[in-house]
Structure formats: structure tokens, C-alpha cells
Amino acid sequence: MPEKLTPEQCKREVLRYLPQRFGIPVEVLDRYNYIWSGYAIWMTSVPLELLPNHKAVQRVGLRALRKVPNGWKPTTQLLQFFDRYITRNRISLTEEQWKRLLSGKAIDCLRDGVSTEGLSPGYVALALGDIIVGCGFFNGRFLNHQLSKVRAAELAEIFGLEVARVEGETED
DSSP: OOOOOOHHHHHHHHHHHHHHOOOOHHHHHTTTTEEEEEEEEEEEEEGGGOOOOOOOOOOOEEEEEEHHHEEEEEOOHHHTTTTOOOOOOEEOHHHHHHHHHHHTTTEEHHTTTTTTTOOSEEEEEETTTTTTEEEEOOSEEEEEEEEOHHHHHHHHHHHOOOOOOOSOOOOO
């Protein structure tokens, strides 16, 4: 993978990965422009020719995908933005299952009776009911959340769990 991707290469990566992994229609993704910054692909509705070409402006839009050693990791913000279009690798968890994840424990899908029908190993969209709350990783049996410590602490607080807040960490 080159140090920097062109906007065309970014769009090609997005249009290859997101429809295959999450079922997001190409025509929905094609409405946006994609740029590379900080080892991530950013999504924007701003036409590329209108983006400032100045060193002080490094990022415009929503961080969509981060480059990780084994490919691409979707951000929670991206999964939430495209919530209604995600038809693959989406798993809805109960409040109790969320509490388990947020307490730092993996969910053993086989033992805990969590349906993995239609899931393939890799990143998944984690929902509470019908609403996507974050990103997770499914290895074929075990499920873990992929939320930042700050986001996990915020959610744990909502669920009434005792979790120490972490200051200064960036969102996934």
C-alpha cells in the first residue's frame, strides 16, 4: 500500500470494501468524495475541486476507514452514518450482552447462543436493537467491541456500569 492514496484510489477502496463487507449499495457510496489523510480515508460531500489546498487544512468530512495491518477498519461514525443501509455483518445485541462487552469480556457466540447466521469473520456493525452503536470484531466464535476507551466508558455509563473515564483518547 502506498504512503498516500489519490482520491480515485480512495474511492475504489471504499467501493470495493463497504458493499462486500456491509452490503452498503455502491450507488449510495458513490455520492461522496473520498480523500486520504493520516493513514485513513475520509468521506466528504464537498466537491474535491472546492477543497482548500492548504497545509493548514488536513481533513474535511468524516473519517470512514482506517488502515490497519490486515486491511481496513470502519469507524463507528461511518457505521452509524450508513446504519439504514447496512445489511451484512450486522449483529444486534441485548442490553445484557452490551454490558458484558463493555465490562471487557468477549461474547462467546456459540456458548451464549448469539446468532452468527450470515456473519463472516472480521469487522461487524454492533447494534442495540435496530440502532448501530459501534464497531466490533468477530473471529468466527468470539465477539469483541472495537470502541475507543472513551466511547466504551460513555456507553458503560449509560448502562449504569462502573467504568473509569479515560481522558484525552480519540474516538476510533
